Amino acid sequence: MGRCNTAIHPSGVVMSDAPIRSDGSLSASGRALLHARLVQEQGALHELVSDAGGRTGTVDLDPGREGRVSRVDALQHQQMAKAGRRRAEARLERVEAALERLLDDPEMFGWCPDCGEPIPWRRLDAVPESVLCVPCLQRRQSRR
Numbered sequence: 001m002g003r004c005n006t007a008i009h010p011s012g013v014v015m016s017d018a019p020i021r022s023d024g025s026l027s028a029s030g031r032a033l034l035h036a037r038l039v040q041e042q043g044a045l046h047e048l049v050s051d052a053g054g055r056t057g058t059v060d061l062d063p064g065r066e067g068r069v070s071r072v073d074a075l076q077h078q079q080m081a082k083a084g085r086r087r088a089e090a091r092l093e094r095v096e097a098a099l100e101r102l103l104d105d106p107e108m109f110g111w112c113p114d115c116g117e118p119i120p121w122r123r124l125d126a127v128p129e130s131v132l133c134v135p136c137l138q139r140r141q142s143r144r
Contacts, residue, residue, distance in 0.1 A: 024118035045092040098129035
């Protein structure tokens with residue numbers, strides 16, 4: 001009897017083969033998994049950026065809480081929400097750029113443009129929008 005090579009990733013995506021090939025590059029299954037995760041992350045980030053709860057809008061004082069402390073507290077919460085929204089917007093841009101790279105040139109997705117080596121699966125699995133491998137990212141950051 002033949003052996004089944006199907007596995008289910010913790011994200012729920014069914015993988016028919018290993019996410020990487022023997023040369024370290026992404027397999028079709030690995031690309032499909034990353035695509036699904038990027039699309040899921042894109043949706044979640046769009047929701048955060050849309051600010052459906054209105055956390056970054058005008059601060060209204062709670063009539064039950066009076067005084068300067070409640071206003072300062074409300075403003076602080078608003079500033080934290082705005083900072084979170086800015087981070088979500090920046091990550092959304094990276095996720096959408098990764099989706100574009102994945103769709104434009106699927107065979108090159110997951111390769112580091114600086115060193116030309118495949119980005120390790122553990123990094124892509126943790127941060128699917130990664131452009132660089134860790135050593136090249138550290139080199140770029142140390143030059144700043």
